[in-house]
Amino acid sequence: MTSPTLDVHKLPAAFGLARGVKADQDWAELVIGRMYLENINHTLVHAELTQVLALVRDSGESPQDLFGDPFDYVDAQIQQWRTEGAPVLPVEPPTSWRDVPVLAASIATFTIAMFGVLELFSGNWTTDYTLGKLLAPALIGTTALVSLTTFETRLQHIRRLWAVVLALLPALLGITLTASLFVLGNTTPLFTGPLWWYAVLTVGHALVTIGLYRYFSDAQAHRTLHHSLRSTLSRQGATTQTEHKAAPTAQTDDQWALELAGLLRLRIEMPEKEVRATIVEARQHARNNNTTLSEEFGAPNDYASRLPRSTSGRRVRERWRRIAWIIALPAFGYLAFEGLQHGWAWSNVRWIMAIAFTAACFTVIGFLRHRTSH
Numbered sequence: 001m002t003s004p005t006l007d008v009h010k011l012p013a014a015f016g017l018a019r020g021v022k023a024d025q026d027w028a029e030l031v032i033g034r035m036y037l038e039n040i041n042h043t044l045v046h047a048e049l050t051q052v053l054a055l056v057r058d059s060g061e062s063p064q065d066l067f068g069d070p071f072d073y074v075d076a077q078i079q080q081w082r083t084e085g086a087p088v089l090p091v092e093p094p095t096s097w098r099d100v101p102v103l104a105a106s107i108a109t110f111t112i113a114m115f116g117v118l119e120l121f122s123g124n125w126t127t128d129y130t131l132g133k134l135l136a137p138a139l140i141g142t143t144a145l146v147s148l149t150t151f152e153t154r155l156q157h158i159r160r161l162w163a164v165v166l167a168l169l170p171a172l173l174g175i176t177l178t179a180s181l182f183v184l185g186n187t188t189p190l191f192t193g194p195l196w197w198y199a200v201l202t203v204g205h206a207l208v209t210i211g212l213y214r215y216f217s218d219a220q221a222h223r224t225l226h227h228s229l230r231s232t233l234s235r236q237g238a239t240t241q242t243e244h245k246a247a248p249t250a251q252t253d254d255q256w257a258l259e260l261a262g263l264l265r266l267r268i269e270m271p272e273k274e275v276r277a278t279i280v281e282a283r284q285h286a287r288n289n290n291t292t293l294s295e296e297f298g299a300p301n302d303y304a305s306r307l308p309r310s311t312s313g314r315r316v317r318e319r320w321r322r323i324a325w326i327i328a329l330p331a332f333g334y335l336a337f338e339g340l341q342h343g344w345a346w347s348n349v350r351w352i353m354a355i356a357f358t359a360a361c362f363t364v365i366g367f368l369r370h371r372t373s374h
Contacts, residue, residue: 008032008046011053018057027063028053030070038078039267041087041305048077081305088305096153100145102212107141109205116198128192131185136178137205143174156262160272251300253283256293260300270310278307 012032016025028049035045056063067073081088115137119127151167158166251259257279264270264278282303286296297303 008042008049011046011049014053015056015063018053019060019062021062023064024056024062027070031074034071034074038074040078040081044081044086044088082308085302085306087301097149098216100142100149102209102216104138104141104145105205105209105212107144108137109202109209111137111140112198112205113202116195116202119195119198124195126192126194128186128189129197130182130189132178132182133185134190134201135181139174139178139181143171143178146174147171152266155265157258160265251294253286253293256300257283260304263300263304264307268304268307268310271312271316274310274312 012025012028015028016022018024031049032045052063052067055066059066064070078088115133147167147170150170151163154163154166260282261275261279264275265272270278282293282297286293289296
């Protein structure tokens, strides 16, 4: 059975074919893009746009005429869903360890290709192929993805500070191993050869990435199916218990609060201070009504779905991002124009490589993880 997540990507083309107007396809693409940026439940997006598509076909009018500006439509629809208590948050499980091999291999492919480009800029047509140059790309990709996945998975259960600390452990280990490979491996090159060996290595990395992608291509479907089966069995179990007059097992207040806190950190991107305040407010409300948190608010995911994504968390991250670029850009400019005044020798480009690689790596990782999660 085809999942709704995959069908969503086919909807814009269906909009374009409905009236034969490219603008209709553009409207649908903008709506889907904005929904994804807002991290909306894919099932809701699919169901809503399927209804919109049917209306466009039946009426012969454009979605722009029927629903107005795509961004205004998305804002109004999200607000309506939250008012109605619809499950706005994604029900799909978060990124799992099954995603790490494919994404790490993608980063490794990008890294080995960049190594070749930088060697080409050095002006030499031959180079020493060391253990560090051959193994560092895979180690860098694995380190980055393991650290990010550790952070996201632990963020659901512990405070953000401790999640960062745990994520730094594999990062420090990976950095140490990578540095050791270069320091120890550079003294004993494996072989010396022309730069076109980098093209061979890049193709090899790409083939490994394709193989891993095909092997793990069912990762999202596997997790979604498992999640759906578990939810179905839970509902069936609750129905059976009701039929036998047995009370279904409910979460304790502490379990409910712990699950909600994880959702607020990971899905709503709420700072820790606001997470604690939200939990305290929910507990107080339930206490005043002499009910449990489950009885008062339903499932934690339902409660979190009524809350908009935090803007304060975005502001904090944007502030740090600007600080990083303020520091990085002057450093990059100095190294590019002052540090290279003696030519394009490898020793003169290594710091530029480090800065450019760090920025590019985070950009590529973010893009790949976004593609995987959607």
